[in-house]
Amino acid sequence: MSARKMHEDEIDVSAELVTRLVAGQFPEWAELPVRPVTRSGTVNALFRLGPELVVRLCRVPWAAGEEVEEHRWLRRLAPYLPVAVPAPVAVGQPAEGYPWTWSVLRWLPGTNPVPGQLDAADDLALDLAGFVRAFRSVRLPGGPAAYRGGPLAALDLPTRNAVARLRGTIDTGAAIAVWEDGLRAPAWAGPPTWVHADLMPGNLLTVDGRLSAVIDFATVGVGDPACDLIVAWNLLPSGARDVFRAAVDVDDATWRRARGRALSIALIALPYYRDRAPEYAAEARHTIGAVLADAASGPTTGPTPGPDPAVDVRREPPAG
Numbered sequence: 001m002s003a004r005k006m007h008e009d010e011i012d013v014s015a016e017l018v019t020r021l022v023a024g025q026f027p028e029w030a031e032l033p034v035r036p037v038t039r040s041g042t043v044n045a046l047f048r049l050g051p052e053l054v055v056r057l058c059r060v061p062w063a064a065g066e067e068v069e070e071h072r073w074l075r076r077l078a079p080y081l082p083v084a085v086p087a088p089v090a091v092g093q094p095a096e097g098y099p100w101t102w103s104v105l106r107w108l109p110g111t112n113p114v115p116g117q118l119d120a121a122d123d124l125a126l127d128l129a130g131f132v133r134a135f136r137s138v139r140l141p142g143g144p145a146a147y148r149g150g151p152l153a154a155l156d157l158p159t160r161n162a163v164a165r166l167r168g169t170i171d172t173g174a175a176i177a178v179w180e181d182g183l184r185a186p187a188w189a190g191p192p193t194w195v196h197a198d199l200m201p202g203n204l205l206t207v208d209g210r211l212s213a214v215i216d217f218a219t220v221g222v223g224d225p226a227c228d229l230i231v232a233w234n235l236l237p238s239g240a241r242d243v244f245r246a247a248v249d250v251d252d253a254t255w256r257r258a259r260g261r262a263l264s265i266a267l268i269a270l271p272y273y274r275d276r277a278p279e280y281a282a283e284a285r286h287t288i289g290a291v292l293a294d295a296a297s298g299p300t301t302g303p304t305p306g307p308d309p310a311v312d313v314r315r316e317p318p319a320g
Contacts, residue, residue: 006042006276010059011099013045018055020096026104029053039112041202041216042273042280048107053089057102064100066218067091069144071103074217077194080138082130084108084205084213108213110205113235115286120209121240127211128199128236129247132228138194146197148265149223152182152257155264162267170288175267178295182260185253192222199231201283225250229258230265233294234287241294263291 015034023030032050040046043063047055058064071088078085087106094100118124159179163172196203197219205213229250232241245255266287274281 005059006273006280007060009061013057013059013098015047017096017098018047018049018057021092021098021102022049022055022104024095025092026090029104039202039279042277044216044218049104052107054105054107055092055102056105057098058100061100063218067101067103070218070220073143073220076140077135077138077217077220080134080140081214082134083127083211085217086213086215108205108215110207110212113201113204113206115201115235115283115290116237118209118235118237118240121237122243123210124206125236125240125244126247128204128231129244131196131211131214132199132225132248135195135228136193136225140194143192143194143222144220146192146195146221146223146227147219148197148227148261149192149195149221151187151224152185152260152264155261155268156183158268159264162264162271165271166267169270171292174292174295175263175288178263178291179260179267181295182257182263185256185260188224188226188254188257193225194220195223195225195228196220197223197227199228199234201235204231204235224254224257226254226257227261229255230262233259233262233290234266234283238290238294238297259291259294262287266291 015036019034022032022034029049032053033048034055035048037046037048037054043058043060044056045059047057049055058066068091071091074086074088078087086108088103089106090104092102092104113124160176163170163175163179166172166175196214196217198216199214203214203216204211205215229248232244236244250258266284270281270284270288273284
């Protein structure tokens with residue numbers, strides 16, 4: 001049985017396909033059972049391979065073929081980060097009708113945190129701040145431009161188009177006001193910093209409420225540090241958001257850009273996923289609500305740290 005499709009150009013990926021790919025290219029694992037992971041990402045399908053491995057296959061052409069580069073940076077970044085990250089084991093080649101390279105990685109235990117259902121939100125906020133600060137302090141040269149690491153203005157048209165599609169569903173006036181506030185925020189003036197660039201709940205793993213791992217590094221690179229602060233609205237409640245902001249130490253302009261980016265991601269995702277993937281649509285609604293409530297509570301204020309980045313943009317889900 002093929003996994004449910006979220007994109008019109010998505011290809012069929014199944015446990016049977018994975019079994020054939022593994023048997024043909026990695027016979028040492030041919031006898032291991034293959035079973036789909038209940039919740040995979042928006043562009044990648046995940047399958048457990050025995051008790052210790054996971055196979056990841058891209059489902060759409062616009063995000064395919066990134067394994068070798070992602071694995072290279074994962075190996076170099078891992079020693080600098082305070083929680084577990086995926087450990088690459090092998091890269092598979094196109095075969096059995098599957099057109100792209102694919103990954104085998106070590107399985108990381110844990111569960112995805114659920115917005116509105118956090119048992120230790122302040123502790124998780126501190127863990128996330130530690131991860132972001134560690135990433136920001138990495139000084140490895142030659143990093144690629146990060147997905148979401150560039151200027152907000154690059155997303156202005158798709159964001160406004162998404163708002164128009166959501167008229168009658170959300171407070172569009174409030175959404176545009178927050179978005180324009182983010183656009184007005186001064187751009188990052190320091191050098192680009194390393195960022196994960198996709199700190200969504202589905203890319204975080206927790207054990208006993210604490211951050212245990214961060215996964216999916218296909219978007220990693222250097223850019224504006226604001227793009228790693230989106231977790232403040234897509235996951236954390238208001239009190240824990242304050243804890244996160246104090247611990248991560250960013251200026252007002254960076255916080256405003258981050259809030260605008262979190263809103264843009266959710267605005268674009270909601271009309272795209274509401275009939276394709278209800279769980280992602282629900283996350284988008286949660287983020288929009290959190291951002292608008294945060295903006296309504298008053299102006300942003302916070303500490304003013306020293307410089308730390310900007311570069312990028314690749315893509316959000318198609319806005320049409």
